[in-house]
Every structure is written in C-alpha cells, then in structure tokens.
C-alpha cells in the first residue's frame with residue numbers, strides 16, 4: 001500500500017474515532033480540539049460572534065439557546081453568566097460558532113468555539129476550544145519569524161504540535177489543556193496567523209514526533225549555544241531524544257553570546273531577598289558543570305559562610321532575559337560581578353536558531369528533527 005493511501009486511511013480512521021470524543025455539537029466540524037485558556041481571571045470581557053451560534057451545557061451537551069450575531073459584554077452575575085441581556089444559569093457554557101472565523105474576544109479574532117466558566121472567586125475562565133491544527137497556526141508566528149525558511153517552519157510546526165498533544169494528554173482532567181502565554185506556547189488566535197506559517201502547518205498536517213511509539217514533551221529553545229541540554233538536568237525527564245546533542249549550527253545566531261554586569265551589592269540584595277543568609281560577597285565561582293557545559297550552581301562566599309544557588313534559580317532571581325542561559329562564566333571586576341554566557345533559553349530539545357541555519361544550508365525538516373531529537377520518529381498523529 002502506498003504511503004499516501006495509508007496516510008489517508010489512517011487519517012479517516014482517526015477522524016472517525018476522534019469525532020466521537022470531540023464536541024457533541026460543532027456545526028459538523030471534525031477533528032481533535034484543544035482547550036486554550038485565553039483569560040484565566042476576567043471580571044468581564046467583550047465577545048463578538050458573526051453568524052449563527054448555539055449555547056450548550058458542556059456537561060450534558062444540551063442546547064440552552066440559539067442565536068445569530070452577538071456583540072456583548074460577558075460577566076458573572078450571582079450564580080449566572082451574563083452575555084449582554086441573556087442570563088445563563090450555568091457554571092459553564094460552551095458557545096459553538098458556525099462561522100469558523102466568526103469569534104472575537106476582547107478585539108482579537110479566534111477560530112472555532114469558546115467555553116466560559118464561572119470560577120469560585122466570581123471571575124471567569126475563558127477558553128478557546130479550537131482544532132489542534134488551527135491552534136498551531138495561531139502560535140507559530142509567536143515562536144519563530146514567519147520569514148524563516150520553510151523547512152525550519154515545518155520543523156517548528158511538528159515540534160509545537162507534539163508539545164501541544166502531550167499537554168492535552170497530560171491535562172485531560174484539568175479545566176484547560178494549555179494557556180495562551182509563555183507558560184505553554186504563546187497563542188494569538190486567527191489574528192496571529194500568517195500565510196507562510198499556515199502553509200508549514202498544512203504541509204505537516206497531523207505529523208508529530210514520537211519515541212518508541214509515544215508522544216513526548218518536545219521542548220525547544222531559542223539558541224542552545226553549542227550543545228543542547230539534557231532534560232534530566234532541569235526536570236525529572238530522562239528520555240533519549242532529550243539527552244542533549246552537539247549543535248554547530250547556531251554560532252551565527254544573534255543570541256549566541258550574551259553578557260550581563262551587576263554590582264556585588266545588587267546581587268547580594270537579590271540573593272538575600274531569596275532567603276540566602278549571607279552578608280557580603282567576597283568570592284563567586286561555579287559550583288559545577290553538567291555534561292553539556294552548563295553551570296549547575298553558583299557558590300558565593302563571605303568571610304564566614306558559603307552559599308550555593310542552583311543555576312536555574314539564579315536565572316529566575318536575576319531575570320531569565322538578563323542571565324539568558326546557565327552556560328556562562330562568572331568573574332568579579334572591582335565591585336562588579338560579570339557574567340559572560342552562550343545561548344538563550346533552557347536549551348532542551350530543538351535549538352530554533354540552529355534549525356534556521358540547518359534549513360538555510362539545505363537540510364530538510366526531517367534532518368532538523370532527527371538531529372535535535374535523536375531516536376525520535378515523525379509519525380502521523382493517532
């Protein structure tokens with residue numbers, strides 16, 4: 001059987017299977033849906049819908065109301081959710097929007113449907129319930145430049161889809177699968193879609209990374225600085241595709257080198273406010289290095305005492321966009337502490353600028369993914 005025919009048959013099977021699990025009513029739309037938290041603590045928000053819509057109780061799938069065109073402020077009123085003049089006496093409502101491009105939340109356009117839930121604090125959780133493919137279209141623009149080579153965009157689409165699918169499986173029992181900010185992947189909905197990034201999503205439709213047949217958290221970072229990081233060093237994830245590889249590709253990245261200087265006094269203030277009991281900084285040195293060359297911690301000595309701060313805590317303490325990676329050298333010059341480092345980000349998984357330069361030099365998206373996730377396979381989503 002040809003691979004295209006196999007792919008079509010498999011796709012049909014997956015669609016039929018998933019449809020049974022998906023939204024009971026979404027105007028005949030099919031596919032896998034992801035729940036993206038757009039607003040997590042809203043007192044009110046503006047909602048506009050173009051075209052027909054139906055309001056549904058997501059617990060029972062019962063249709064509460066039907067309408068056409070809506071322009072309303074949504075808020076909590078006692079035990080109800082208010083949509084303009086319409087009062088829904090439910091904890092949560094799902095609005096199925098007929099026009100797949102007809103939804104606007106606080107001025108930003110989204111695809112597909114919206115779920116609105118009342119929280120205990122009388123605020124609202126607002127979730128865009130969107131097809132996984134459309135979700136990926138809404139994040140690529142935020143993760144990479146849409147002017148990047150198509151092979152790098154394809155690789156990024158597969159990595160983002162894999163990461164999202166992993167989150168969907170992990171968070172099944174939670175109120176949402178992902179957030180729309182940096183804590184998941186930044187998502188801007190339809191407003192953030194661009195032609196070249198959409199093309200990369202369509203060209204890789206349904207393709208994900210698996211290791212031994214299983215989806216894994218396909219992390220990525222901006223620039224690894226010469227060697228990607230082992231996920232086991234940062235989180236308790238011990239997986240061959242995330243063990244770290246040499247990267248000779250990102251040396252021309254604009255984020256390859258960084259440096260940051262602050263006074264001993266400024267550093268002392270931050271260290272003390274984080275609960276480390278030390279009264280002055282007399283010496284500062286790395287506590288050790290992991291196999292990728294990154295510093296595991298920083299030793300700071302005063303006259304009588306020495307404290308050791310884990311490197312990832314130090315990044316958060318000073319600011320992750322100032323101490324851009326844990327791959328750095330540290331020295332003191334007079335009253336200053338000087339950090340000189342390589343790369344930007346945690347360094348686990350695909351190096352995005354490495355992928356850019358691999359694509360520039362003629363590598364395919366498959367080459368890129370094989371390089372950064374050794375042992376992983378590109379497979380069609382099941």
Ligand SMILES: [Zn+2]
Pocket residue numbers: 223224225226227247248249250251351353354
């Ligand atoms: Zn790199």
